[in-house]
Amino acid sequence: MSTVLIDIRRAQPEDAVALAEAHDEAWRTAYLGLIPGPELDKLVARRGPSWWDAAIRRGSRIALLVFGEEIAGYSNYGRNRAKSLAYGGEVYELYLRPEYQGLGFGRKLFAMAKRDLVQAGHSGLVVWALSDNDAAVGFYRALGGRAVARSTERFGAKVLDKVAFAWPR
Numbered sequence: 001m002s003t004v005l006i007d008i009r010r011a012q013p014e015d016a017v018a019l020a021e022a023h024d025e026a027w028r029t030a031y032l033g034l035i036p037g038p039e040l041d042k043l044v045a046r047r048g049p050s051w052w053d054a055a056i057r058r059g060s061r062i063a064l065l066v067f068g069e070e071i072a073g074y075s076n077y078g079r080n081r082a083k084s085l086a087y088g089g090e091v092y093e094l095y096l097r098p099e100y101q102g103l104g105f106g107r108k109l110f111a112m113a114k115r116d117l118v119q120a121g122h123s124g125l126v127v128w129a130l131s132d133n134d135a136a137v138g139f140y141r142a143l144g145g146r147a148v149a150r151s152t153e154r155f156g157a158k159v160l161d162k163v164a165f166a167w168p169r
C-alpha cells in the first residue's frame with residue numbers, strides 16, 4: 001500500500017520551478033477562450049521561475065498545496081490593494097491544476113490564506129474574479145463571499161468585467 005501526503009505549506013525558493021509550471025498549467029486551463037491567446041501567453045511568460053523565486057525571497061505570502069511530490073495548486077495573498085474597499089486582506093490568486101479541482105482542495109487553500117491573513121493582522125478580505133470565470137464565481141459564492149464591487153480589466157483589445165467578493169472577517 002502506498003500513502004500520498006497532502007500538505008499545505010509556505011513556498012520556499014526551491015519551489016520556484018515547480019510553482020511556475022503549476023501556474024502555467026492552471027492559468028492556461030482557467031482562461032482558455034476567455035483571455036485572448038497572445039495576452040495569456042504574455043501573462044504566463046512573465047511568471048517564470050525567476051519571478052516566483054524573487055517573490056518568495058522578498059517574503060510574499062504564497063501557500064502551496066502539495067500532493068506527494070507535485071505542486072497541485074497555490075494561493076498568494078497579502079494587504080488589500082484597493083483602498084476604496086474597507087477590507088484589510090486580499091487573496092490575489094488561488095489556482096489549482098485541473099486534475100485537483102472539485103475535490104475540496106480550493107476550500108482548504110482558501111481557509112489557510114484567510115487564517116494567515118488574520119494572523120498577520122488583516123481584518124476581512126477581498127478577492128477579485130473575472131465575471132465570466134464561472135468556476136471562480138461559483139466557488140467564492142459557495143464559500144460565503146458577497147459581491148461588493150465591480151470593475152473591468154483590459155487584456156489586449158478585450159475588456160473583461162471583474163467582480164470583488166468580500167468576507168467581513
Ligand SMILES: CC(C)(COP(=O)(O)OP(=O)(O)OC[C@H]1O[C@@H](n2cnc3c(N)ncnc32)[C@H](O)[C@@H]1OP(=O)(O)O)[C@@H](O)C(=O)NCCC(=O)NCCS
Nearest residue numbers: 030095096101102103104105106107129135136138139142
Ligand atoms: C476555483 C477553484 C479554486 C475552486 O477549487 P476547488 O478545489 O475546485 O473547489 P472545492 O472543491 O474546494 O469546492 C468548494 C465549494 O465551491 C463550489 N465550487 C467549486 N467549483 C465550482 C464551480 N465550478 N461552480 C460552482 N461551484 C463550485 C463547490 O461546489 C464547493 O461548494 P460546497 O462545499 O458547498 O459543495 C478551482 O476550481 C480552480 O483552481 N479553478 C481554476 C482557477 C481559478 O479560476 N481560480 C480562481 C481565480 S480568481
